[in-house]
Amino acid sequence: MATMVGSGLSNQSGAAIGSLAFPVLGPTGVVAVRQYVAALVLLAVGRPRLRSFTRRQWGPVLLLALVFGTMNLSLYTAIDRIGLGLAVTLEFLGPLTIALAAARRRVDACCAVIAAAGAVTLMRPQPSTDYPGMGLGLLAAVCWASYILLNRTVGRRVPGAQGAAAAATVSAVLFLPVGVVLVLRHPPTAQSVGFAVAAGVLSSAVPYLADLFTLRQVPAAAFGLFMSVNPVLAALVGRFGLGQELGLVDWSAIAAVVCANGLSILVPRR
Template sequence: MSMSQTTVRARTADAAAPRRTSPRDVVLMLTAATSTQVGAAWGSHAFGAIGPAGVVAVRQLVASVVLLPLTRPDVRRLTRGQWARVVWLAAMFAGMNLGLYAAVERIGLGLAVTLEFLGPLAVGLLGSRSVRDLALAAVAGVGVYVLVLPGPSSDYLGVAFGLAAAACWGGYILANRSVGAALPGVQGTALATAVSATAYLPVLVWLALTDRFTPAALGFAVVAGVFSTVVPYSLDLLVLRRVPAPVFGVAMSAHPVLAALVGLVLLGQLLALHEWVGMALVVVANAVTMAAGGGRAAERQEATPPVGRAAAGSSRSR
């Protein structure tokens, strides 16, 4: 479930980026993506004690503690319209992470991240009427069907959570674009994270009052926040100074595959052949959309979340 960059940062990165992406930058992007998925995998170990909502609450708190000191937004100067955009972004952020983690609990990391990735893909194809883009949308649709193979044993609630995360990721991209036009740098993202963490405070209070916060659960949730927020956010800041946004978007397409591999290694979640095929179709559709879209893809991928996406990432989301 990919972590986001504003319009100004994305355009600056595109203008300053070299024509060739260095191997070091590729390694940094893949490291950030892997870190996002490792954080989600470790966070899933706390589901039994505090549930997905508890893990998300701790993760949002960690994200706000990291981002606010870095950006230091002047909240006293924000207008009502700016606050409205921040709240919209916070709602999408909170829904995206909760939907992803709820899906991870039911259908596993690889499948959940793949379904979530339909969000940025939909935004990338939004409004297009070209034959190529319609074909890519069809490929993604076939990929989802092959991935899920609807039947009596399908976990439709888990799939619904994944699709809800995808919808929120799409909304997050649009909201982040709006916030980026109203606030400088990543101040909007930091404020949205803080608002989201504040909204989750009742969850933290309830978990504390009911003694659900075991040391292990709290530790796993904090690790999820660090690996899915601090590490990928820091690496993305370095990479986006040199890498064009379309290249970054293509690299983000590796998230579902990395999620499946991390799920296999850390959680013992082995995917069936049809799940790998479905995932491959979604990944290819997204990669082609980002690579072939050129400047249009740069504009639409600029708001990919760095705090997990996901989204993590956010993929990202992380």
Template sequence: MLTSSAANQTGAALGAMAFPVIGPVGVVAVRQLVSAAVLAPIVRPRFRGLSRQQWLPILGLVAVFSVMNVSLYAAVERIGLALAVTLEFLGPLTVAVASSRRGADIGCAVLAGIGVVVLTNPGPSTDVVGVGLALLAAAAWGCYVLLNRSAGRQLPGLQGPAVASLLAAALWAPIAVIWFIGHPPTPAALALAAACAIGASVVPYITDLMALRRVSTHMFGVFTSINPVWAALAGWLLLRQQLAVHEWVGIAVIVASNVLVSARR
């Protein structure tokens, strides 16, 4: 679980290092193509015999992959890795709270809302677009949790994400060609984007599946809370992104909210 979260945020930071050359769209395009190229021979997804009920969550995942990654990386470019990932983290937290009727969990949701206010420190200088993109990524991540759960119930192993990754790669291939004509990539930028794909997609897919076979989903949720912390460290070490005191406080409040919701279960 620690490996998954560390790889995810380190990969995101490496991808952000390629933004000056190929931008968020270029990084997402390479990430989708490389992820599919690695997952396909490992999982060997099967397209034949899939029912309409199985196709629906897969197609939903294709849309969610694109929206989640583009909006997150666009937010990272504007407001930094730690803030973007922490706000995106509200997605699965919302799903967890929405499935509960306990007053304490509702209180945790309110606490998370306070954390968002402290983290973003609304004012004239607030990057509203960046915050909005991060919240869009949060909504997409929440949908990803629900769709992946549905696909996991209907398809064995990593079949659902693997099929969705291949379809997403097919969707992004022409976009990549058009984008790179206007934004010629360098070998270094392509290598960073490929490392992002391995760290932020392939490794989490595999390690999350292995972890969920050994621990409960609630324990997994507790450990997922470390993602914003890893993002802050990766942003500091790799991107030289410093955080103010109020930003650390906001991250801590949101992380604590998720820990409380997960641990109570």
């Protein structure tokens, strides 16, 4: 339990710290640094033998790299526009949709309705509603769902963590021009780079290693149930770490999305 709590807090705290570098690096620059850190960590863990990959293996790996980069870029841009709690909640609709789409129970249909109601409530028209930001949050959800499906394919075709490491490396290479342009046009400060590196370590390295350890000790259902609490953790970190206020209606909508996932996992399957 302590490991799962630490993983969740690390992930959301990393995103919050990364947002502190937005004024200098922008979301794109922060994501670029995060991709570099993720690639270094996964290369050390997975040690992929890239030269031995076949065309059949490279196909899903390249798609995974593209989705990985797009997912992080859309999420961090959404965080910049609508705040950490709302962005992570919208992104969480991706894996929740994957879980509910494979189910055939009435309770899962009810969970889908509850989650949809929560999402609609979060995106309700208001004078300050940022629809591009909301759209980016939903794009992150689509990418996360695609990330899950592609990871399964990569896992079947590439042994161990080699596929994930290769995808992270390709994604980092794709973001290299971003880093070059940033350095040449607007040299970053040491502090902003430090924030971005911290985001990479806390949101990529620590959660990956913690989840790898947790999945060996905790049943998948319990792990999935705890993962559903991430939107709440994100909202709390945004509130107390970044001063991002949420109204009662927004908190209720986040709770609806979390409860939909928890109910789907907790109700016994026949």
